[in-house]
Every structure is written in structure tokens, then in C-alpha cells.
Amino acid sequence: MATQIERPFSAADHWQAKLQMHGYCVVPDLVSPAQAAALEADLAPQFAMTDFCRGDFYGQHTKRFGRLLTRSKHAAAFVQHPLVLELVEGALGPWCDTIQLNLTQAIEIHPGAPQQVPHRDQDMWEGVKGEVEYLVNVMWALTPYTQENGATLVYPGSHGAHALDAEEPANKLAVEMPPGSALIFLGSTLHGAGGNRSDAIRRGMIVSYALGWLKPYENQWLAYPPEVARHFPPELAALVGYRQHRPNLGNWEGLCPSVLLGERLPDRIGAIDALRPDQAEMVAAFRRSLDDTDGSR
Numbered sequence: 651m652a653t654q655i656e657r658p659f660s661a662a663d664h665w666q667a668k669l670q671m672h673g674y675c676v677v678p679d680l681v682s683p684a685q686a687a688a689l690e691a692d693l694a695p696q697f698a699m700t701d702f703c704r705g706d707f708y709g710q711h712t713k714r715f716g717r718l719l720t721r722s723k724h725a726a727a728f729v730q731h732p733l734v735l736e737l738v739e740g741a742l743g744p745w746c747d748t749i750q751l752n753l754t755q756a757i758e759i760h761p762g763a764p765q766q767v768p769h770r771d772q773d774m775w776e777g778v779k780g781e782v783e784y785l786v787n788v789m790w791a792l793t794p795y796t797q798e799n800g801a802t803l804v805y806p807g808s809h810g811a812h813a814l815d816a817e818e819p820a821n822k823l824a825v826e827m828p829p830g831s832a833l834i835f836l837g838s839t840l841h842g843a844g845g846n847r848s849d850a851i852r853r854g855m856i857v858s859y860a861l862g863w864l865k866p867y868e869n870q871w872l873a874y875p876p877e878v879a880r881h882f883p884p885e886l887a888a889l890v891g892y893r894q895h896r897p898n899l900g901n902w903e904g905l906c907p908s909v910l911l912g913e914r915l916p917d918r919i920g921a922i923d924a925l926r927p928d929q930a931e932m933v934a935a936f937r938r939s940l941d942d943t944d945g946s947r
């Protein structure tokens with residue numbers, strides 16, 4: 651009998667186990683305080699120019715804006731953090747071929763903001779619930795998050811099949827954390843911003859990732875059109891949508907949309923299949939059966 655070589659238990663395995671068990675995990679010091687401060691310094695003047703939100707979901711004492719990859723050169727390191735990507739791919743891998751960026755959003759919760767309605771971010775999509783995970787959220791603290799200033803509230807164990815429970819879970823937890831730490835939670839986990847009872851602003855950034863075949867919350871192709879995405883490293887461009895999700899989803903003229911990021915397009919291009927191996931095999935088997943039928947005539 652062949653011996654199985656065991657993969658060592660990695661940091662990602664540790665956090666994945668917590669994420670799956672509780673619906674969330676809090677990873678301390680995922681980036682340095684200096685990295686968090688550099689991002690915050692870029693976002694601060696943009697918050698100052700942004701109006702307060704309207705509508706009771708966002709909340710009128712909050713400010714938000716998106717497209718963060720265009721707002722700060724420091725944002726990409728957060729979006730592409732290797733541990734985060736490994737966790738997200740592990741959590742969403744059973745339901746997709748590749749993941750995609752769902753949104754980046756800078757959020758300020760101002761003094762006097764009431765608690766946000768508890769919600770599950772997956773409910774933006776009308777698919778089956780309780781069996782599929784659609785999304786993973788990463789909340790990065792840019793100022794300290796405290797119970798008083800509106801730290802995100804999570805409901806431990808409210809994820810997965812519990813998303814179908816009629817009752818709201820009894821226990822909630824204000825996730826207190828310093829800048830550079832991140833709260834990672836599933837799209838099925840009940841959560842919301844806490845109320846800000848302090849006299850200081852709570853500032854953070856949400857980066858979320860979704861199954862590669864869904865319509866993302868923030869329209870990534872408009873947030874990062876080809877003239878912008880052309881300057882991204884290829885993996886980042888792929889994450890914001892310049893890649894097909896097999897089979898053939900998100901194509902441009904039947905091709906991978908990354909062709910738009912090149913210098914020049916050929917005049918005429920024919921469509922090219924992008925199939926999963928099992929689909930390619932099914933199609934090839936059908937073709938062979940046609941050839942066999944033709945040959946026997």
C-alpha cells in the first residue's frame with residue numbers, strides 16, 4: 651500500500667477550521683500597522699469629500715465609497731493578501747472554478763450611528779440557502795474597533811444551515827481589533843455594524859470575494875475598465891473579472907476578456923471554447939460518437 655504523504659497543517663488550515671466552525675475568524679496583525687496607516691492616509695481625504703450615506707441599510711451616520719484599487723496604491727496588497735486568498739479559495743472552491751472580487755468598500759461609522767440591521771450578505775443573491783456559500787467577507791480595521799465605536803457585530807454559529815433558522819441567534823459579539831487585523835466571515839454569517847456611542851469615527855475597509863459565476867455587488871468591469879485594469883498585475887486583473895469562468899462565462903467576443911488589456915487587438919478573432927476538463931471530455935466523447943456513426947454508414 652502506498653504511503654500517503656501528509657501535508658503539514660498550515661496557518662490557512664487553522665483559520666479555515668475556525669471560519670467553518672464559527673462562521674468567522676479574527677486574524678490578528680494580518681498586515682503591519684504601518685500598512686494599515688498608509689492605506690488610511692490615502693482614504694482619509696476621500697472620506698472628507700464623500701457625503702453621508704442615505705437609506706437605512708447603509709445608515710445616515712456612515713460614509714462609504716468603493717473602487718478602492720483606484721483610490722490607493724496600498725489597497726492591492728490587502729485585496730491580494732495570500733492568506734486571505736487561500737482561505738477564500740478553500741471556502742468557495744466547492745462551488746466554483748475561480749473566485750472573483752465582489753467589492754471593495756471603505757466605511758466610516760460616525761458618532762451617533764445606530765446599530766445596523768443584522769443581515770447576511772449572501773441574501774443579495776436569490777439562490778438556495780443553507781447549502782452553498784456564495785461569498786467571503788474581510789473587514790479590515792483601519793482605526794481600532796471597539797464595542798463603543800461600532801465594531802462589527804457577528805453572531806457566532808449563525809452560518810451555513812443555520813441561515814435557515816427562524817429565530818435570531820441569541821449571542822452576538824462585537825469584534826474588537828486593532829488596525830491591521832481582519833475579521834473574516836462567510837456570506838451566510840449574520841452580522842452588522844455596531845452603533846457608535848463614542849466621540850470618534852470608526853474607519854475600516856470591506857473586501858469581499860464571491861463565486862466566480864455570480865453577478866458581483868460592485869460592478870468590477872465598470873469600476874476597473876480595461877484602461878485601468880491594464881496597469882494591474884495579471885492576477886489582480888483576473889480577480890476583478892478579466893478571466894473567464896469555465897465554461898465560457900464572462901467572455902468578450904468568445905475570448906478571455908484579458909485580451910482587452912493588451913496593446914492592440916487583432917482585427918478578426920474567432921471564439922475559442924474555455925471548458926472545464928469534464929465538459930471538454932463530454933464534448934469530445936460526443937464528437938467521437940458522431941464520427942463512429944458516420945464511419946458505420
Ligand SMILES: O=C(O)CCC(=O)C(=O)O
Nearest residue numbers: 757801802841842843844
Ligand atoms: O461596517 C460594518 O461593520 C459592517 C457593514 C456591513 O456589514 C455591510 O454594510 O454590509
Ligand SMILES: [Fe+2]
Nearest residue numbers: 769771841842
Ligand atoms: Fe454586511
